[in-house]
Amino acid sequence: MLRKIFALMKKEFRAILKNKKTRMVLIIPPIAQILVFGYSASFDLNKVPFAVYNEDPGLASRQLLARFQGAETFHLVDTIDHDDGIAPLINEKKVMLVLHIGPDFTRNLSKGQPAKLQVILDGRNSNSAMISLNYVRNIVMEFNRHWAALHGGHHVPAQLVVSSWFNSSLDSHWFIIPGIVALLALVVTLEVTALSVAKEREAGTFDQLLVTPMTPLEILIGKSLPGFIIGFVEATFIITMTILWFHVPFRGSFLVLYLGIFAFLLSAIGIGLMISSISVTQQQGLMGAFLFLVPAVILSGFATPIENMPRFVQYITYLNPMRYFLIIVRSSFLQGASFDLLWNLYWPMALIGIATLTAAGMLFRNRMY
Amino acid sequence: MSAANERHPVPPGNEDDTILSVTNVSKRFQVGKRTIHALSEVSFQAKAGIVTGLIGPDGAGKTTLMRLACGLLVPDSGSITVLGMNATKDALKVQQSIGYMPQRFGLYEDLTVQENLDLYADLHKVAVKDRPARYEKLLHMTGLAPFTGRLAGRLSGGMKQKLGIACALVSPPPLLILDEPTVGVDPVSRRELWEIVYSQVKEMNMSVLLSTAYLDEAEQCSEVVLMHEGRFLGQDAPEAFSSKLVARTFVIHGRGDGNKRELLRKLSDHPQAVDVIILGDTLRLVTRTSMNGQQAADTFAIDQKLWKIDASKPRFEDAFIDKLQQHREQTGATKRGAITAATVKKKNDEAAIVVKDLRREFGSFVAVKDLSFTVGRGEIFGLLGANGAGKTTTFRMLCGLLPATSGTLQVAGHNLRIARAPARAKIGYMAQKFSLYGDLTVRQNLNFFSAAYELRGKRQKERIQWALNSFELAEIQDNDSDDLPLGYKQRLALAAALMHEPEILFLDEPTSGIDPLARREFWSHINALASAGVTVMVTTHFMEEASYCDNLVIMARGQVLAAGSPSELTARYRSPDNPEPSMEDTFIHLIEEFEQQQGKNS
Amino acid sequence: MDVMRLRGLVRKESRQIIRDPSSIGIAFFLPVLLLLIFGYGVSLDARHVPLAMVVEKNSPQATALVSGFNQSDYFLPIPMRSIQEAEQALMERRVDGIIWLRHNFARDLLTGGKAPIGVIVNGVDSNKARLIEGYVTGVWFNWLERMTEAQGRKLNVPVTVEHRVWFNAAVRSRDYLVPGLIAIIMTLIGAMLTSMVVAREWERGTMEALMVTPVSMKEVIASKIIPYFILGMGGMLLSVLMAVFLFQVPLRGSMWPLIVSSSLFMFTAINMGLLISVAAKNQFVAGQIAIVITFLPAFILSGFVFDIRTMPVVIQWLTHLVAARYFVDILQTLFLAGDIWPLFLINSVWLALMALFFLMIIKKKSRKLLE
Known part of the structure; x- marks a missing residue:
């Protein structure tokens, strides 16, 4: 039995690695994607373009604005002196926000009365708007603290002392890049498995395989292993890149992480092989893989949190193995989570894997022609 | 583009005018690492007003030549003139003046018959007022009038082919080019096609260039251009080819106990024999030099007590084989011997395959209806039928690829419905088309299949070596099997199916598309296996190949029409008009009778 | 053509x-x-974020703050007895953040000492963490205002930020x-x-x-x-x-x-x-x-x-x-x-x-x- 499985696995590997095109598909996209996505997929803002509309002749307003100009996160694009100047700048996306300081800013401030800083934001990307508003608030808070220290008089009775665990500087790359491990492992494994049976069916070789004394179980294992090994290698590559190139801290244990990879790949391969066994042509296999992949990525929590989704959509996500693995990989990296915190994420993936693999094995022979 | 509807008139003058002139044309393609010389220095001329046949096996360069003539390809060297225009430089003009039907007919299967015709009428800019008359004529001629609203994809192969021709004829072209119009079409439809073609030649003085791999069709052409592996072999009237072989062709009848397979082997090894094949209970022999029956018996040392030798009328195929053999000898290739096969021990006399009341339904459609037959050990058993007759379904059930709805299926002593795995270890299977792994090398394929059949260690090495030697694959063992010529692929597929020395060999349309020489070689292997006791089950749509079998079943619509040995079957339709009916004649008769009966019943 | x-x-x-x-x-x-x-x-908006509320010693001020969180649409506060329990919940991803009021919170507040409100957020999803921070700041600020008002004073902050989000005022x-x-x-x-x-x-x-x-x-x-x-x-x-x-x-x-x-x-x-x-x-x-x-x-x-x-x-x-x-x-x-x-x-x-x-x-x- 082992020899037969080994022979099938060897054959699969040869077929995958021999062709220059398929070899490229396995090597180039992961590198390109981790680099491009690693740098581009981020919710952080830097160099937020802004304009200043300052009606106040006083010193205080200039001191406040100087803090913005000095900040890494802001980039002054324009200074305007009229109300009408605001709309074109924001409408045409030249700036993300305009800081407006009224004529009596310095006066109020020195009198100990509240001085207003008005922020006009482009809400077309509301997430960016809210984040940049937070940045503005942070700078103003600093300014207030400084002002109070110098001029006294003002005292806030209860300060917020905020600390964020696991990612103290709230760098969103730390959130996104470990997620790419899951994304690419899923894409590559599906690519390898979703076409493997369909391709043989189309070429007629699957019949040739079925008339040999190999059992469906042996075929199943022989077909799964290459996808498994390739997925494993790719995942390891991306994990290495994440740690060494993007310097995302790895705080957990590799055992916990790789156990997760094992369960995740098992479910991905099961789904891939099931799609493949249902399809008659490679074309259908490709479509099937795609129709699974798109919702699986969107509804996994990769970019947007699952908790925000409507309840019925949240129920659907329980069928999505990527949902579980994303938590494992992120917790392993940032939280350093141990096995007992994550154990209830392993078995759903294993269950999905076993169910789909069984279905695939049954579909090998008994599908209607 | 505006004057597109003006077809170029037929060149004036007598019938000897040249309509197609090919001069020193060469064309190469790159497939993987291999360069294919599709055409090498081909020159010939086709005359106007007649049917010229391009005859040759797959890979002869027929399709390439036709595409060059249509301006779809550019030759590497040489030139092609069609209707007085250069096919490469004036491609668009040539395309305005010819009718062309590619292989597989080039129809839109999701459009109806009428919509296909409309499309081609629009493309050829046939004036709207002329259309009704033209449509009526074409539909009448092709017999498609009742089906104008049917989707082309739902038509039978024969009807598709007629629709393809109708589309090519929508605006009557002076030259009609048909690429393998009869592939995948049943014999009845093939006859009708020829009638249509000749009616056009007669009525419209149309010139026709068509290609075919069926050698028996060559005799229907006015003139034949023979091609092989991209080379021009000769051009003449078909009778002129075969008349050269008078007194070189013989039929050998058995008088009783003679073993035809032993005789076949003996004769094919003889240097004087150009070609020997088994046709049912008889052997057909083509000799190198002319002689009479007695001389032949002496030359080949045939025991006349066991065998009766008669002179026979030469056929076109004999001439073709003769030409190919000459060509092969000139290029230095030698004849190959048959493979060696270990004798299968005959366990008592139990039958190899027993099928009883076999039935398979797909939903409400009954693909195979209560089929019963028995195949003895060491027999070559044929399963014949047109497309959709149910032979592939039957075949898949026999190999254990498809479960039966009901009935008994016993293969190599195992009930297939219970014990599939042990039965599978005893059968070899060669699928239709080439179905080994194209991206693996020859050796890797053999390695894989031997492992899949549970061979190991020394025995695995031995069998692989046997396969490489017997099928002469050793030299190309490191080539990707996708890059091999078809004949080699065929051999590799057979070798893979024989790795584990199966008791029963299943062959699904094993020889479609390979040249007659390779086909003969293939059958010599099959015969060797059969004499060693291997049971061979084969499906085919080559009627002639059916005669190679010991016994056969002819199927239509999932039912058996007739069963028996080839000579028993053909004998039924012997008549004064047709004293020696061919397998094809028999098949057509059977189908016609069946259709009549069906008509009566319904 | x-x-x-x-x-x-x-x-x-x-x-x-x-x-x-x-x-x-x-x-x-x-x-x-x-x-x-x-x-x-x-959707990138956070709604009903589960938040652990650790109040080590009850006081009117603490209750007011907690009710501020209770009234907010953004949060789903879950009372917890100790910081250890809350931290465990954060580790297990049952809550996304913790609000921690120590036992000396009310005393420090009244004596005019610094009364820090501990806020811990799970930073794994940094975008969400940042949103939570913003919302917490909002609740905190409202609470401050109400508290100072109750004392008959006005909250004195040198510069206040007033924002207007064009095109998408509801920030959906x-x-x-x-x-x-x-x-x-x-x-x-x-x-x-x-x-x-x-x-x-x-x-x-x-x-x-x-x-x-x-x-x-x-x-x-x-x-x-x-x-x-x-x-x-x-x-x-x-x-x-x-x-x-x-x-x-x-x-x-x-x-x-x-x-x-x-x-x-x-x-x-x-x-x-x-x-x-x-x-x-x-x-x-x-x-x-x-x-x-x-x-x-x-x-x-x-x-x-x-x-x-x-x-x-x-x-x-x-x-x-x-x-x-x-x-x-x-x-x-x-x-x-x-x-x-x-x-x-x-x-x-x-x-x-x-x-x-x-x-x-x-x-x-x-x-x-x-x-």
Whole structure:
């Protein structure tokens, strides 16, 4: 039995690695994607373009604005002196926000009365708007603290002392890049498995395989292993890149992480092989893989949190193995989570894997022609 | 583009005018690492007003030549003139003046018959007022009038082919080019096609260039251009080819106990024999030099007590084989011997395959209806039928690829419905088309299949070596099997199916598309296996190949029409008009009778 | 171009579309499905965030603060007895943050000492963490105001930030995600619809029959673009209707710029699909390329969810190759902001340039030859 499985696995590997095109598909996209996505997929803002509309002749307003100009996160694009100047700048996306300081800013401030800083934001990307508003608030808070220290008089009775665990500087790359491990492992494994049976069916070789004394179980294992090994290698590559190139801290244990990879790949391969066994042509296999992949990525929590989704959509996500693995990989990296915190994420993936693999094995022979 | 509807008139003058002139044309393609010389220095001329046949096996360069003539390809060297225009430089003009039907007919299967015709009428800019008359004529001629609203994809192969021709004829072209119009079409439809073609030649003085791999069709052409592996072999009237072989062709009848397979082997090894094949209970022999029956018996040392030798009328195929053999000898290739096969021990006399009341339904459609037959050990058993007759379904059930709805299926002593795995270890299977792994090398394929059949260690090495030697694959063992010529692929597929020395060999349309020489070689292997006791089950749509079998079943619509040995079957339709009916004649008769009966019943 | 031939070809193509349920499915069913999944599935706003409340010693001030959190729509406060319990809950991802009021909180507050309110957030999802921080600050500030008011004073803060969010005052992330989604889905639909149609003709052998007629390749290409364009626009209309009526995204721009830019974009997407098809000559390869080069780049590099302005410069250049990026920009503006001509023009010109570029390569690649 082992020899037969080994022979099938060897054959699969040869077929995958021999062709220059398929070899490229396995090597180039992961590198390109981790680099491009690693740098581009981020919710952080830097160099937020802004304009200043300052009606106040006083010193205080200039001191406040100087803090913005000095900040890494802001980039002054324009200074305007009229109300009408605001709309074109924001409408045409030249700036993300305009800081407006009224004529009596310095006066109020020195009198100990509240001085207003008005922020006009482009809400077309509301997430960016809210984040940049937070940045503005942070700078103003600093300014207030400084002002109070110098001029006294003002005292806030209860300060917020905020600390964020696991990612103290709230760098969103730390959130996104470990997620790419899951994304690419899923894409590559599906690519390898979703076409493997369909391709043989189309070429007629699957019949040739079925008339040999190999059992469906042996075929199943022989077909799964290459996808498994390739997925494993790719995942390891991306994990290495994440740690060494993007310097995302790895705080957990590799055992916990790789156990997760094992369960995740098992479910991905099961789904891939099931799609493949249902399809008659490679074309259908490709479509099937795609129709699974798109919702699986969107509804996994990769970019947007699952908790925000409507309840019925949240129920659907329980069928999505990527949902579980994303938590494992992120917790392993940032939280350093141990096995007992994550154990209830392993078995759903294993269950999905076993169910789909069984279905695939049954579909090998008994599908209607 | 505006004057597109003006077809170029037929060149004036007598019938000897040249309509197609090919001069020193060469064309190469790159497939993987291999360069294919599709055409090498081909020159010939086709005359106007007649049917010229391009005859040759797959890979002869027929399709390439036709595409060059249509301006779809550019030759590497040489030139092609069609209707007085250069096919490469004036491609668009040539395309305005010819009718062309590619292989597989080039129809839109999701459009109806009428919509296909409309499309081609629009493309050829046939004036709207002329259309009704033209449509009526074409539909009448092709017999498609009742089906104008049917989707082309739902038509039978024969009807598709007629629709393809109708589309090519929508605006009557002076030259009609048909690429393998009869592939995948049943014999009845093939006859009708020829009638249509000749009616056009007669009525419209149309010139026709068509290609075919069926050698028996060559005799229907006015003139034949023979091609092989991209080379021009000769051009003449078909009778002129075969008349050269008078007194070189013989039929050998058995008088009783003679073993035809032993005789076949003996004769094919003889240097004087150009070609020997088994046709049912008889052997057909083509000799190198002319002689009479007695001389032949002496030359080949045939025991006349066991065998009766008669002179026979030469056929076109004999001439073709003769030409190919000459060509092969000139290029230095030698004849190959048959493979060696270990004798299968005959366990008592139990039958190899027993099928009883076999039935398979797909939903409400009954693909195979209560089929019963028995195949003895060491027999070559044929399963014949047109497309959709149910032979592939039957075949898949026999190999254990498809479960039966009901009935008994016993293969190599195992009930297939219970014990599939042990039965599978005893059968070899060669699928239709080439179905080994194209991206693996020859050796890797053999390695894989031997492992899949549970061979190991020394025995695995031995069998692989046997396969490489017997099928002469050793030299190309490191080539990707996708890059091999078809004949080699065929051999590799057979070798893979024989790795584990199966008791029963299943062959699904094993020889479609390979040249007659390779086909003969293939059958010599099959015969060797059969004499060693291997049971061979084969499906085919080559009627002639059916005669190679010991016994056969002819199927239509999932039912058996007739069963028996080839000579028993053909004998039924012997008549004064047709004293020696061919397998094809028999098949057509059977189908016609069946259709009549069906008509009566319904 | 010849009218009779073109009409014949367009009619043929339309009939094939009608008979092939898959293209109708791709044009109408797929956008609805994807828009539903995405529209409901993708949202960046945090609502009902589970928050552990650790109050070590009760006091009126602490109760007021806790009730502030209770009243907020953003939070779902869960009382916990000790910080250890709360931290464990954070580790187990049962809560996303902790509010920690120590036993000396009330005393420090009254004695005028510094009374820190401990806030711990789970930073794994940094975007969410940042939003939580913002919301917590809001609740805290309200509480301060109310407390100082109760004492009869005014809260004295030197500079207060007053913000106005234009175009999306309610800051609903769905309002900008849905228009972006339309662009991404349409990239996919346009490319998928057409990426296979030329390849299909090659594979079925009909291209060969077509070529040996007086038809020109220009006519063949035009006959592919016209019906699929109409079909794609149908899908587009459906998506816009869904956005406005189902997802309640305001449509502030006027109709005709929407029609013009949608047409332009659909034309670009279809040309891209056709180019893939012409280059691949094989349905399978064409499908594969279409998926690889449309979906992920459109998702990540179009500015649909990740803001292009914050990407490294090299990647910002790269985004100019993604057609969806221009359409995302146009749609987000048209829906939320209205007709802003300079933006509309620049993006339209880019789209037109891309379409022309694709068309040029298609023309070059589709010669009337089989090799």
